Amino acid sequence: MKASQLFFPTLRELPSEAEIVSHQLLLRAGYMRKTGAGIYSYLPLAVRVLKKIEQIVREEMNRADGQEILMPIIQPQELWEKSGRWSVYGDEMFRLQDRHKRGFALGPTHEEIITTLVDADVQSYRDLPLMLYQIQNKYRDEIRPRFGLMRGREFIMKDLYSFDLDEEGLDVSYKKMYAAYCAIFHRLGLEFRVVEADSGAIGGNESHEFVVLADSGESVIVYCDRCDYAANVEKAECVLPEPAKEAPPLQEMEKIHTPGVKTIQELVGFLGHPAHEQAKTLMYMADGELIAVILRGDRELNEIKLQHALQASELFMADEMTVREQCGAGFGSLGPVGLPLKVYADPEITRLYNFSAGANQDDYHLVNINLGRDFIPEKIIDVRNAEAGDICPHCGGTLQSTRGIEAGHIFKLGTKYSDAMEASYRDQNGQDQPIVMGCYGIGISRTMAAAVEQKNDQDGIVWPLPIAPYHLIIVPVNSKKEDQMEAAERLYQEFSARGVEVLLDDRDERAGVKFKDADLIGIPVRITIGPKSLQENKVEVKKRMDKENLLLTLDEVVDKVLAMLNAE
């Protein structure tokens, strides 16, 4: 491709709307433009990257016995009513009507369609197992789309669904997909981790996330420094350390006047007790009932764990009015002692002695509180987020923490949808059995953004070779010099003939502009053809991340660069 023909409008200045680096660079480097909030148009360079990601995904899905299909984006309301999700899915689903006022949804996911499809045409145990997938746009009316492609309202996704006879079959399919996903992210050239994840509202009993590591990522994960354990902080089990041999003597509980002290930090200053010797009291409405949750002052509550532990279908933080009515004090003065409600305590509270917390009276706190003596929780439940420094639940090692972007997520669904959609097969004994399902997604467009987020520097994007829009860019320093252009054309032809995807920067621009653009759009290897070296029949080769040029003769450069690319 000639750069003079390529539509890649690069910007010299940062677009004001972009906050994170992948968003900024994809706009600046001319990969995409915003069409609306969370809706983007992809320009030629982005399409090349997306197609490459899709192709890698497709190859691995096919290798794992997946078969590609394509389902409609527009989905009839009746299918969603059958699964019960038309009313449950809420505002996140784009809904529309046709001229006859029939309801439709823009597909946020395709369980309903595919289960219906499979139900109609899979009748015998002989037809299973089956794995079907598609690569297609998804639509979710996010409350707040943000960060460019990270959370869009329209995005490209690969979704595969597995259909098995039973749980054992599902295990096999799940393992296949797990392996295929590892292969995919490895081939994409990205650093990633597989983490145990919460399966959330989708249900099922096993789930893993594939997280592309990047400091700006929204997912926080912990991983063990000794074994291969890794988990989303929301899922990671928290392990209590061995108790101290001897509990310290219990001090007498005392009420302290603490005017104006509302936060843990303020109390640290006031009492001199560190946060981990205090208890934090959080108030939640769980299915309409006000409850209190106690955890160590320096910890964070994990609402998902709480919701699971309480088996609550509806859970949200209580408002101060309700709290004040029932507890006699506002936020910042609450504590477990004497609360007329169900109190749930994190296990760590059982290891706290003589700790402090609110007194349920404004401007007062209690010190030397002890569980068992001063209050008895309804239940001890693990409800905090895991953190770096925690004990690994598998091997006892120490957990480290890092951030990343959830690019893939695999779930065991079980029979949730096959029950709802009545998708069954006839077994060997002539009995109808529900099909056991799994679903497996990769955000293709999000993966592109995640790659940029992980691979960039001051000058722009640094694509891993497997997903770079072009492998190589040839830059004649001065496009008006015939000898330079001749050499450039010759190399362009030779590389192209050998299967290398080459961009030839034949634009009538100064060298500086060409270099800046080449770096910005992130082409892995650059060949520069300049007057001095060309006199010696040589050209310069430079990898995107290298500082130094390599001088090679025109005769050897093709083989050498091919070897370099193959080594990547």
Place this chain on the structure above:
RNA sequence: CGGGGCGUGGCGCAGCUUGGUAGCGCGUCUGGUUUGGGACCAGAAAGUCGCAGGUUCGAAUCCUGUCGCCCCGACCA
């Protein structure tokens, strides 16, 4: 949905408090000089100041409404 911010040539912004000629940088076009890390000179085109009402002799500027965008939160998984 709550809080905050922003809408002014293609992009980034100033002007608004105190109403009176729409401005700067980048980009674009023409000509010339240049040509190894975002060149220089000269000239040019391009803006219903988001939209709709209102106040006023006069509105980018003041008032009301509305639409859109960005950030934080809640929500979702």
